[in-house]
Amino acid sequence: MFFTYLVTSFIVSSITIVMIMLIKKICSKHLSAKWQYNLWFLLLIALTLPFLPKQWIHFENFFIPFDGIYSNRTSNPSVNTSEGSGLSNENWMQDFTVSVNRLNLDFLNIALASIWIAGMLVIAALSLHAWFKLKKVKNTTTALNNEDVLHLFERCKHRLNISKPLFVGESPLVKSPMTFGLFKTYVVLPTHLDERMSTENIKYIFMHELHHFKYKDIATNYLVIIFQILYWFNPLVWVAFKEMRVDREIACDRAVLESLDEHCYADYGNTIINFVDVPSYSKNFTGSNQLNGPKGQIKKRIEKIASFTIESKWLKLKSISIFTLAGIFVASQLPFISAMASGNNRYDFNYEHTIYKDFSEYFGGYDGSFVLYNMSADQYTIYNKDRSTLRVSPNSTYKIYTALIGLELGVITSNHSTMKWNGTQYPYESWNTDQNLSTAMKNSVTWYFKKLDQKIPRGTVQAYLKQIDYGNYDLSGGEDYWLESSLKISPVEQVQLLSAFYTNQFGFEEKDIQTVKDSLLLEEYDGARLFGKTGTGNVNGKNINGWFIGYVEREDNTYFFATNIHNEDNSYGSKAAKITLSILEDKGIIKERE
Numbered sequence: 001m002f003f004t005y006l007v008t009s010f011i012v013s014s015i016t017i018v019m020i021m022l023i024k025k026i027c028s029k030h031l032s033a034k035w036q037y038n039l040w041f042l043l044l045i046a047l048t049l050p051f052l053p054k055q056w057i058h059f060e061n062f063f064i065p066f067d068g069i070y071s072n073r074t075s076n077p078s079v080n081t082s083e084g085s086g087l088s089n090e091n092w093m094q095d096f097t098v099s100v101n102r103l104n105l106d107f108l109n110i111a112l113a114s115i116w117i118a119g120m121l122v123i124a125a126l127s128l129h130a131w132f133k134l135k136k137v138k139n140t141t142t143a144l145n146n147e148d149v150l151h152l153f154e155r156c157k158h159r160l161n162i163s164k165p166l167f168v169g170e171s172p173l174v175k176s177p178m179t180f181g182l183f184k185t186y187v188v189l190p191t192h193l194d195e196r197m198s199t200e201n202i203k204y205i206f207m208h209e210l211h212h213f214k215y216k217d218i219a220t221n222y223l224v225i226i227f228q229i230l231y232w233f234n235p236l237v238w239v240a241f242k243e244m245r246v247d248r249e250i251a252c253d254r255a256v257l258e259s260l261d262e263h264c265y266a267d268y269g270n271t272i273i274n275f276v277d278v279p280s281y282s283k284n285f286t287g288s289n290q291l292n293g294p295k296g297q298i299k300k301r302i303e304k305i306a307s308f309t310i311e312s313k314w315l316k317l318k319s320i321s322i323f324t325l326a327g328i329f330v331a332s333q334l335p336f337i338s339a340m341a342s343g344n345n346r347y348d349f350n351y352e353h354t355i356y357k358d359f360s361e362y363f364g365g366y367d368g369s370f371v372l373y374n375m376s377a378d379q380y381t382i383y384n385k386d387r388s389t390l391r392v393s394p395n396s397t398y399k400i401y402t403a404l405i406g407l408e409l410g411v412i413t414s415n416h417s418t419m420k421w422n423g424t425q426y427p428y429e430s431w432n433t434d435q436n437l438s439t440a441m442k443n444s445v446t447w448y449f450k451k452l453d454q455k456i457p458r459g460t461v462q463a464y465l466k467q468i469d470y471g472n473y474d475l476s477g478g479e480d481y482w483l484e485s486s487l488k489i490s491p492v493e494q495v496q497l498l499s500a501f502y503t504n505q506f507g508f509e510e511k512d513i514q515t516v517k518d519s520l521l522l523e524e525y526d527g528a529r530l531f532g533k534t535g536t537g538n539v540n541g542k543n544i545n546g547w548f549i550g551y552v553e554r555e556d557n558t559y560f561f562a563t564n565i566h567n568e569d570n571s572y573g574s575k576a577a578k579i580t581l582s583i584l585e586d587k588g589i590i591k592e593r594e
């Protein structure tokens with residue numbers, strides 16, 4: 001969801017910028033100029049994190065997902081019985097579902113995405129305009145004819161151990177020395193600068209520009225441009241990049257000073273001051289490094305040059321320590337980014353004994369997945385690998401575990417599970433009467449399971465869901481958290497849970513497990529028994545999510561299955577059941593219906 005990515009990137013970039021600003025302010029005396037500049041590279045990393053493929057960062061279970069705004073107030077129940085089949089027992093195929101109202105964010109997503117793209121296009125156009133101006137400078141740059149200056153340039157390169165060929169020239173379009181060019185680097189001086197400045201001053205200029213080249217500042221410029229385009233909507237990012245440019249020049253000045261004798265410091269500062277009255281075109285030449293800058297920036301640089309001292313080992317150690325802690329802070333945002341970006345909607349499944357098959361002919365036009373687990377062979381058969389691990393709302397299939405938790409806690413028992421109907425009229429006649437677990441499960445009576453769930457403290461439910469590893473076990477969606485809300489589970493997890501439930505790997509009371517099993521019995525065949533539960537998700541009056549999960553118990557084996565279908569509408573649990581039964585029949589797991 002675009003809205004989630006936008007919010008995530010805004011929060012992460014803002015927090016990181018504020019953190020860097022605070023560190024620079026609080027620890028300014030304990031951070032060298034070089035490491036103050038290096039802190040901004042942590043920002044570049046933080047700006048990259050929201051765009052990393054989500055499979056690279058798996059920390060989904062640390063946070064509550066933020067992929068939608070839930071307003072699960074139930075509205076009028078809807079009913080569909082048209083999907084009934086010709087099975088021997090059609091009652092369990094009837095779809096009982098209630099509709100939930102949810103704020104539709106599709107329009108907001110489209111609007112935000114459009115604004116974001118429009119903003120990027122504007123900034124990209126401005127960057128392209130700046131690039132054309134720089135290209136014009138390059139086209140007007142001519143080689144220097146002054147042999148002494150050329151030799152001086154080569155000596156400066158040798159002093160900094162730079163062997164790559166660089167083009168040094170002059171252009172009438174530049175007023176201050178600059179360096180640019182990612183693949184072919186240009187060091188460009190104003191025309192006839194060698195006639196206006198001493199050789200020593202020009203040496204300082206070369207040392208400054210060559211340090212920019214040595215520290216890959218040109219490549220950093222292009223990274224900044226890319227992030228400026230992506231994060232144009234965050235004013236803090238603009239402020240941060242402005243500060244980064246100042247810190248880069250200060251760090252570069254410091255690197256030059258470290259290579260000079262002490263008596264040269266003042267001359268170096270005066271060389272920069274010579275360009276203080278020259279207009280700065282940093283906005284026009286964003287891909288370049290310029291010797292001068294705005295007057296405020298020049299003033300700050302001169303102050304730093306005036307107070308320059310050689311960096312002590314202790315200061316270096318403290319700088320590295322502070323930088324490391326800041327890096328840990330940035331890395332600590334990964335779980336948050338993972339949870340926000342992924343929406344906690346994906347299950348990490350990598351089982352060796354799995355075969356993938358194409359059952360698309362059974363699904364017709366539905367987008368969905370089918371998962372089958374052969375317990376005897378310990379083998380999964382999966383259709384649609386991608387959707388088999390995608391978590392969606394469980395809807396009525398969750399009632400299996402509501403019943404189990406209720407039994408385990410003694411809220412109901414196998415012999416005393418009846419609840420009184422409160423008189424509310426539902427469109428399903430079978431709901432408008434007192435219910436016990438068996439009838440409630442058979443008719444998927446939502447009010448019964450809501451009432452059962454409300455009798456259990458939310459923290460206790462949460463603990464049980466964590467214990468059995470139920471999907472994302474997120475209950476933040478209010479009282480209807482399992483109806484197209486926050487709680488989500490994938491088809492693979494449904495099958496794994498059913499298998500664990502069947503063999504009681506949870507360590508629950510056997511009689512409670514058996515009671516739920518009894519309530520799930522749907523049909524008996526010759527040599528096989530079908531257990532299961534359907535579920536239908538209805539949002540704003542449209543059936544968008546259909547489930548059928550369960551197992552087939554045979555004398556020699558048990559097969560667990562989960563089918564999920566999704567569509568804009570007409571996705572019913574009964575349809576998922578029909579698909580499932582067709583596959584099970586064709587695989588010979590249940591007897592073919594006549």
